[in-house]
Amino acid sequence: MPDQIPFKEAGIEENIGIRISGEIDKFTTKRPNASIDIQKVSEAVGSPAMTVKRVFYLLLGMQLLKATFLPRHKACDGIIGQQETSVEMISHKALNGGYGSFCPLCFEPFETSKDIEIQIVFWKPGAKIGL
Amino acid sequence: MDYKPYPNLTEFRDTIDEFKENITSLDYLLEWRFAAESGWDKEEFEELYRAYVESTQIKIQPSDDKTKLKGRPLELIGRYLLEKGGIAHQIVEISDPSKWQVDGCGPVHKTAIRFSFGKKICELIGLHVYLEAKNHSDPLENSEFSDHCRRMHEHHCNFGVMISTSGYRIGRGKGISESIYVHSCKEIFHALLVFQSITAVILEQKAPLFIIQEALSYACNNMYVHDKEVQYYYSQEACKKAAMLEYERLSSL
Numbered sequence A: 001m002p003d004q005i006p007f008k009e010a011g012i013e014e015n016i017g018i019r020i021s022g023e024i025d026k027f028t029t030k031r032p033n034a035s036i037d038i039q040k041v042s043e044a045v046g047s048p049a050m051t052v053k054r055v056f057y058l059l060l061g062m063q064l065l066k067a068t069f070l071p072r073h074k075a076c077d078g079i080i081g082q083q084e085t086s087v088e089m090i091s092h093k094a095l096n097g098g099y100g101s102f103c104p105l106c107f108e109p110f111e112t113s114k115d116i117e118i119q120i121v122f123w124k125p126g127a128k129i130g131l
Numbered sequence B: 001m002d003y004k005p006y007p008n009l010t011e012f013r014d015t016i017d018e019f020k021e022n023i024t025s026l027d028y029l030l031e032w033r034f035a036a037e038s039g040w041d042k043e044e045f046e047e048l049y050r051a052y053v054e055s056t057q058i059k060i061q062p063s064d065d066k067t068k069l070k071g072r073p074l075e076l077i078g079r080y081l082l083e084k085g086g087i088a089h090q091i092v093e094i095s096d097p098s099k100w101q102v103d104g105c106g107p108v109h110k111t112a113i114r115f116s117f118g119k120k121i122c123e124l125i126g127l128h129v130y131l132e133a134k135n136h137s138d139p140l141e142n143s144e145f146s147d148h149c150r151r152m153h154e155h156h157c158n159f160g161v162m163i164s165t166s167g168y169r170i171g172r173g174k175g176i177s178e179s180i181y182v183h184s185c186k187e188i189f190h191a192l193l194v195f196q197s198i199t200a201v202i203l204e205q206k207a208p209l210f211i212i213q214e215a216l217s218y219a220c221n222n223m224y225v226h227d228k229e230v231q232y233y234y235s236q237e238a239c240k241k242a243a244m245l246e247y248e249r250l251s252s253l
Helices: A014-030 A038-045 A049-061 A087-095 B009-022 B029-037 B042-056 B066-083 B110-117 B119-125 B142-154 B177-185 B195-203 B208-220 B228-233 B236-251
Strands: A066-073 A116-123 B092-096 B100-107 B128-134 B159-164 B189-194
Touching: A014 A038, A014 A049, A038 A049, A049 A116, A049 B009, A049 B029, A066 A087, A066 B029, A087 A116, A116 B009, B009 B029, B029 B110, B029 B208, B042 B066, B042 B195, B042 B236, B066 B100, B066 B128, B066 B159, B066 B195, B066 B208, B110 B119, B110 B208, B119 B189, B128 B142, B142 B159, B142 B177, B177 B189, B177 B208, B189 B195, B189 B208, B195 B208, B195 B236, B228 B236
Parallel strands: B128 B159, B159 B189
Antiparallel strands: A066 A116, B092 B100, B100 B128
């Protein structure tokens, strides 16, 4: 990761930010084509997942990570479809009934596209995802 | 907002909004957010960029496949810029064999366009965008621009993006400047990009959405006619110089 990541301005303690990004580096060096698990990074650095997530969001905004997207049912958090390379693809499917009319896990009906939450899956730029 | 243990889009958007308020050292953070949501991969882009920069310096021989060596690298990076930059999605080449061909066409990303260009422009821009790319040592000709405009008109497309490696013939009374302005008054929008527009993504971290917005503002403000700096930026001389410098920079890495 580059040196000039504005952790402080982002409300993240500098040393914690550096530790988290260092852990991400370690993880991606070992497994460059695997998605990066926030929970594992959180456990490795001993910081709460919320702080770790903020660092991931910052790095994604700075193009130091890339993302894929997974549709989940907001009410039960169940995964309701395949991973996609863009948010728009999930929105398009949701608007066109691509996820059916009810949740296959909790059987609650989908009333609007807002019933769907989109999970972000993080990857190192250049990772071969195979989607 | 419900707390979700997994990283999610709602939280990402809220956090980026908050960063935008507090982080002064990062430009175009909101525009980059749309790129991230469209699957932008910095390394993929850099790979396409390197191939494109190299292609600008190739001297074509009569036996060479011009489309493969020069046309394709620019088309690929142009499509990537639009699709993964959050401007449009599912960009594909369309054609009526031996009659016409469009280097890229795809539905406009309405949310990103509305955010970046405003509600009014977003409505006027319509549903899809046409991309035309020219990777040649000569600037884009008036006739090529006319062809592009005619195709847009025939297909009810109000938003065109042209990329020309070696610039355009523009300036007062010259080339396409007047047409671009007149078209923008008639609510047909042309974003003209040159070599440096693509370089700006790498060297200045400009987001693709911002680059398009900048080009549209030149058109709407008639700057191709009135602004000497803009005219130079779009000239063959400036474009060639920039391409050569960038080729040398990349070769030295």
